[in-house]
Amino acid sequence: MKIIKLSIDALEIPFIERFRHSLKDRTFSDSVIVRVETDTGHVGYGEGVPRPYVTGETVHSVVQHITGVLWPQISNEMIHSRSIVELLMRLVPLSNLGENHNAARCAVETALIDASLKGDAIGLHDILPARLPFVTYSGVITAGSPKSVYKRASQLKRIALNHVKIKVGVHNAIECVAAAREALGEQVVIRVDANSSWSLKEAIEILHALNRYRVSSCEEPLPAREWKQLAMLRQATSIPLMADESLLSIEDAQSMVDHQAIDLFNIRLSKCGGIGPSLRIIDFARKNNIGYQIGAHVGETAILSSIGRHFAAYVGDAQFVEGSYGTLLLTEDIARTSPRFGHKGVGRLIKGHGIGVKILEERIIKYSVLHLDLMP
Amino acid sequence: MSISAYVEGIYQNQTTAFLECDAFLKLENGLSDPAAYDAFICNVYQTHQNSPKYFSFLMCVAPPKATERIKHNLLEELGVDEEDGYAHPDLLEALIHGAGLAHHMFFLRSAAQSSMRETICDPLLYASLRELGLAAMVEVFSFEYMLAHASTRIANMLASHRGLGEESLIWFRHHSEVDIAHAQEALLTIDDTYAYYDFDEEEAKDIIDMALRENVFIKRYFDTFALAQSMEFL
Numbered sequence: 001m002k003i004i005k006l007s008i009d010a011l012e013i014p015f016i017e018r019f020r021h022s023l024k025d026r027t028f029s030d031s032v033i034v035r036v037e038t039d040t041g042h043v044g045y046g047e048g049v050p051r052p053y054v055t056g057e058t059v060h061s062v063v064q065h066i067t068g069v070l071w072p073q074i075s076n077e078m079i080h081s082r083s084i085v086e087l088l089m090r091l092v093p094l095s096n097l098g099e100n101h102n103a104a105r106c107a108v109e110t111a112l113i114d115a116s117l118k119g120d121a122i123g124l125h126d127i128l129p130a131r132l133p134f135v136t137y138s139g140v141i142t143a144g145s146p147k148s149v150y151k152r153a154s155q156l157k158r159i160a161l162n163h164v165k166i167k168v169g170v171h172n173a174i175e176c177v178a179a180a181r182e183a184l185g186e187q188v189v190i191r192v193d194a195n196s197s198w199s200l201k202e203a204i205e206i207l208h209a210l211n212r213y214r215v216s217s218c219e220e221p222l223p224a225r226e227w228k229q230l231a232m233l234r235q236a237t238s239i240p241l242m243a244d245e246s247l248l249s250i251e252d253a254q255s256m257v258d259h260q261a262i263d264l265f266n267i268r269l270s271k272c273g274g275i276g277p278s279l280r281i282i283d284f285a286r287k288n289n290i291g292y293q294i295g296a297h298v299g300e301t302a303i304l305s306s307i308g309r310h311f312a313a314y315v316g317d318a319q320f321v322e323g324s325y326g327t328l329l330l331t332e333d334i335a336r337t338s339p340r341f342g343h344k345g346v347g348r349l350i351k352g353h354g355i356g357v358k359i360l361e362e363r364i365i366k367y368s369v370l371h372l373d374l375m376p
Numbered sequence: 377m378s379i380s381a382y383v384e385g386i387y388q389n390q391t392t393a394f395l396e397c398d399a400f401l402k403l404e405n406g407l408s409d410p411a412a413y414d415a416f417i418c419n420v421y422q423t424h425q426n427s428p429k430y431f432s433f434l435m436c437v438a439p440p441k442a443t444e445r446i447k448h449n450l451l452e453e454l455g456v457d458e459e460d461g462y463a464h465p466d467l468l469e470a471l472i473h474g475a476g477l478a479h480h481m482f483f484l485r486s487a488a489q490s491s492m493r494e495t496i497c498d499p500l501l502y503a504s505l506r507e508l509g510l511a512a513m514v515e516v517f518s519f520e521y522m523l524a525h526a527s528t529r530i531a532n533m534l535a536s537h538r539g540l541g542e543e544s545l546i547w548f549r550h551h552s553e554v555d556i557a558h559a560q561e562a563l564l565t566i567d568d569t570y571a572y573y574d575f576d577e578e579e580a581k582d583i584i585d586m587a588l589r590e591n592v593f594i595k596r597y598f599d600t601f602a603l604a605q606s607m608e609f610l
Contacts, residue, residue, distance in 0.1 A: 014604030016590045027609035155582045159501040327498070331590065331600035336490075342499025 010370035021167040022197035029299030044115025048107030049297035102273035109274035131316030137345035138163035146179040153183035193219035230261035268295040296323025302335030380563035387521040394593035437509030439572030442565040467547035474544025511587040517562035524555035
């Protein structure tokens, strides 16, 4: 089948509550939705989440890259669901003159996959068969005061989440983790995410203090890509370190391994460029005995929630999985049936053609702040 | 502090926020476009059209001590508590007809059903009906409380600025009369539920806070944008 039209919508879906970390304070989702139509009448949806402080992308740059680079690559190509991920690794380039366009690529790649699977009346689970009976999600606690962290941790305990990540800064990280541990009890696995906010000295001191609260890993403690400092920190702490903002590509992964700087990768589909590039990083991680989690961007809609579910069930050995927050954070999601996780963080496997969720076009229109149609 | 006092405090704050939000004040001061009044009326219809179903659910989970209260509430919703009672969904239809919006009825019914479908399909966050029941109860009762305090203002607003006659506003007038009693009964039922199901205070407050974490009055009677504006999120 051929793609005869590509539409881009930049959404702003308000959150139920503010979500903070050291790099950003968010009150609405800012996903970019790509909708492709085929000459066979099938429609596919994809999503990318531009983050200027992660991949350097903005909504504007994503639109520009799709319009100027990706659309010309795909508009006259035949696509088919067999080997679609590999096909798209060739068709949809990962980077352009050294710039990073991972969110743009993810949006286009996932839309093409959805459309091609629908065209062949099969689902993402057919090409990425599940190795798990369900996916178990982590909770995430926004940065705040120890009191607010205690309150949110206590709420997450009520819904019986077994894994919780806490966003921390410099000043009250230890108090916040202590509060979370008190609220969650001893059985829940706690991780922290510093979002690049610590210096090496601060990181060593804080992680040393956090040892008593049995923190299972620390995500992005230092400014991104400070490999040597990261390696020094790794030597100085027993808490495993996880790379997030530092990990955008297989080259980043290789650098961290070369520097013996990392224990875990946080692989987020949009940040890493979609399914194909993410699978390559996972393959690399496995070969180098690096653990990993499947992460998510704050405010992802049902599109990436659903794809993330398929992906996590397929890879099967992620230590933690994030995302599928749906209407726990968004005032409204864009699918007919929410792929949000439920009690104990359990997300059921998703069936159905394509990515397996029915997208409500009227919701895309409702929340779109920028719309663009591209045709050959 | 009793758990009902805690809940009442949240209801009070949310009712005040609703009555003071820009979207409502614009309606009340006659500053909105005619379409905004129509949208408000349609949203009220969609929000409450399925109320008897929600009360039926609450009746199933309510403790024995509170069953009669909810049963009475349910029968009233169905209009069979007295001989000349009106079913509330019929009163809401009268509102739509009186506003000249009957041509939207098919869409409104369908939207109300979709909304109920979403509620039913959302994965459950809790392990048992004990927690789910409390969460649903505090959300459903929140409207009883708000309407007891706001329905006269809403009816007056629709009469003044949308020109609705009294025959269209019976649903609001009825709620202003009976919901003060209902609101008090609702708080009593929440206390009974808390005791019957052996909640501890922190647990109950967590569930209540999660259930009432967004202002459903602004969200349902207006939309998610009004809600975001009331929190200065957009």
